[in-house]
Amino acid sequence: MSTPILSVKGLSKHFDGLKAVDNLSFDVFKGEILGVIGPNGSGKTTTFNCITGYYKSTAGEVLFDGKSITGRTPDFVAQQGIGRTFQVTRPFGDMTVWENVTTGAFLRTMHLMEAKKIAEQEVEFVGLADKINVVARSLSIIDQRRLEFARALATKPKLLLLDEVMAGLNAQEVDEALKLVHRVSAMGITLVVVEHVMKVITSISNRVLVLNFGAKLTEGKPADVMSTPSVIEAYLGKGFGDYVANC
Amino acid sequence: MKNVKTSRQEIKNTAGNAMILNPRNYLPILGLALALLVPLIVTNSYYLGLINLVILFGAAGIAWNIVGGYARQVSLGHSIFFGIGAYTTTLLQIKFNISPWIGMFFGGVFAVLIGILMGMSVFRMKGHYFAVFTIAYSYVMMLLFQKFRGLTGGAEGLSVPFNDGSLAMFQFSSKVPYYYIFLLALVLIILLVQRxxxxxxxxxWTAxxxxxxxxxxxxxxIAMAKHLALGISxxxxxxxxxxxxxxxYFxxxxxxxxxxxxxxxALVAIVGGLGTVMGPVVGAIVVKPIAELTNMFLGNVLPGANYALYGLILIVAIIVIPNGLIVPINRLYQKLINRLERSSDRN
Known part of the structure; x- marks a missing residue:
């Protein structure tokens, strides 16, 4: 747990006057699951977009595996081994599940047969085997999330950034998704998980990073973070303090 | 579930049957064999000429489809490449007596260079802006070729030098040789794009x-993949x-x-089926004759009405079958294959 796989140093992203991310620094360690929480608009997704190259950061540095990926394009970042999913799912709608994931697998192989084989394994892994030839557009939300998961895994990432993969799922689906995340983690892939659902973050993360107004509020073990008064106030609101105490 | 089953069945069938007995293999060959007989059946020069244009535009539609259909960068400036090819070969013939068979490759390379220049500026554009810019580029081309008359012959145009018909100079008095050459080109382009x-x-590209x-x-x-699509196209x-x-000739x-x-x-590919191999062929078979027939029957009687009718037919086609005419045809083709496979299984 001592070597950081990802180091974010003094990252800032300003949209005109708005400081969406403001001088943010944190490390992600090899093999851990880091939960990122914060109220709406606290800069979670913006941070993801800066790390993965979708936004050009205003200032700061991002190191992956000791190499700077600051200001690089999303495809370069993905080639280095950072996978991601999107808050709003983005399947290749007209392609089948298999074709979607095969496209991802092509990052590590030139051969169609090999890519299809990798894809088949990943599709099975996320539990979509019975829908492998279904057109992605017609999948339910949970299945589209599974698909994005499989597509990202097919690129063989070392680090996977999950942007609210649990949003919109019911309790049973959340449990299934949690199991999936744990199995991915068991494969040795480092995970950064942005979530709104409290239960998810506390049960899943080794460490939690709390953002507020684009800056780091605190970080630490889930239980410690949850009992920090400033977190309860900023993230959960004052009345929520009692609820947390009862948990 | 149904889909999984059919794909397994496919695998079983391709493994179980000898190559040539599989309808997937012999149907295209049968189609090609029939196509080879067309000039023997269609002896009327006007209709064979129309068929030649169907093949040529079907092939052009497939080429367009690489960038417009697969990568969905809808170009409305492909006349640029078409025109560059035409002008380069014709000019090389006039000025240096270079055979079109050689000249066409210079035209191809020249078109790729123009494509790269276009791509560098145009690929920043999204959606409609991309289409508008490709139109603008084609106007620039048109004006340049009109302006530099010393080189291009200006607005009066150029005639391909006549030399009595020879394979070496890609010139024939009959339409039959053109038919076979165009057909060969079409087959090669189909095989390439399929691959x-x-x-x-x-x-x-599809992604x-x-x-x-x-x-x-x-x-x-993204930029690299798009440049490659536009370059090949x-x-x-x-x-x-x-x-x-x-x-x-002119x-x-x-x-x-x-x-x-x-x-x-573009229309040939859009009507036939975006991002499909055979869609543009189907599109050309439908679009070209409609344009020709409406012109023939209405062009003199009610000038302008032919275009209106042509447009109307296309609108209806696109509304009724938004994913292209290839979709219902593919379904029928699939049924035919399944039936043939079942009957061969029984034997």
Whole structure:
């Protein structure tokens, strides 16, 4: 747990006057699951977009595996081994599940047969085997999330950034998704998980990073973070303090 | 579930049958054999001429489809490449007596260079802006070719030098040789695009056409893939442009670089089926004769009405079958294959 796989140093992203991310620094360690929480608009997704190259950061540095990926394009970042999913799912709608994931697998192989084989394994892994030839557009939300998961895994990432993969799922689906995340983690892939659902973050993360107004509020073990008064106030609101105490 | 089953069945069938007994293999060969007989059946020169244009525009539609259908960068400026191909071969013949068979490759390379220049500025544009810019480029081309008359012959156009018909100079008095040459080109382009579609770059193009943001997230270099699509498309379109010049013997900038020409190429693919291999062929078979027949029957009686009717038929076609005419045809083709496979299983 001592070597950081990802180091974010003094990252800032300003949209005109708005400081969406403001001088943010944190490390992600090899093999851990880091939960990122914060109220709406606290800069979670913006941070993801800066790390993965979708936004050009205003200032700061991002190191992956000791190499700077600051200001690089999303495809370069993905080639280095950072996978991601999107808050709003983005399947290749007209392609089948298999074709979607095969496209991802092509990052590590030139051969169609090999890519299809990798894809088949990943599709099975996320539990979509019975829908492998279904057109992605017609999948339910949970299945589209599974698909994005499989597509990202097919690129063989070392680090996977999950942007609210649990949003919109019911309790049973959340449990299934949690199991999936744990199995991915068991494969040795480092995970950064942005979530709104409290239960998810506390049960899943080794460490939690709390953002507020684009800056780091605190970080630490889930239980410690949850009992920090400033977190309860900023993230959960004052009345929520009692609820947390009862948990 | 149903889909999984059919795909397994497919695997079983391809493994179980001898290559030639599989309808998937012998049906295309049968189709090609029938196509080879066409000039023996259609002896009327006017109709064979129409069929030649169907083949040529079908092939051009496939070339357009690489960038417009697979990668969904809807170009309305493909007349640029078509025109460059036509002009390069014709000029090389006039000035240096170079055979079109050689000249067409210069035209292809020239078109790729123009395509790269276009791509560098145009690929920053999204959606409609991309289409508008390609139109603008074709106007620039048209004006340049009109202006530099010393080189291009200006607005009066150029005639392909007549030399009594010879294979070496790609010139024939009958329409039959053109038919076979165009057909060969069509088959080669079909095979090429089929192969590309099953390769990494083909998957990447389709992915880009569906969602660029998601494509980047799995490591696809968008700019590179788009340039490659436009480059290959431009090259093939230019080759077909030289064919066109050798077929009609006369070219002039206004029609060669017109948006009308670009739209005609794009339409063949859009009506037939975006991002499918055989869609443009089906599109050309439908679009070209309709244009020709409406012109023949209404062109003199009610000038202008022919275009209205042509447009109307296309509108109806696109509304009724938005994913292209290839979709119902594919379904029928699939049924035919299944039936043939079942009957061969029984034997």
């Amino acid at each position: 590309l579609g099953k390769s990494r770059i083909g998957y990447y 880009i056409g569906q969602d660029e943001q998601a494509a980047m997230a799995i490591g696809i270099n 431009a090259f093939l379109t230019a080759i077909l442009g030289s064919f066109y010049a050798q077929y009609v 070219i002039e900038p206004f029609s060669m670089f017109s948006t009308h020409m670009s739209v005609e190429i």
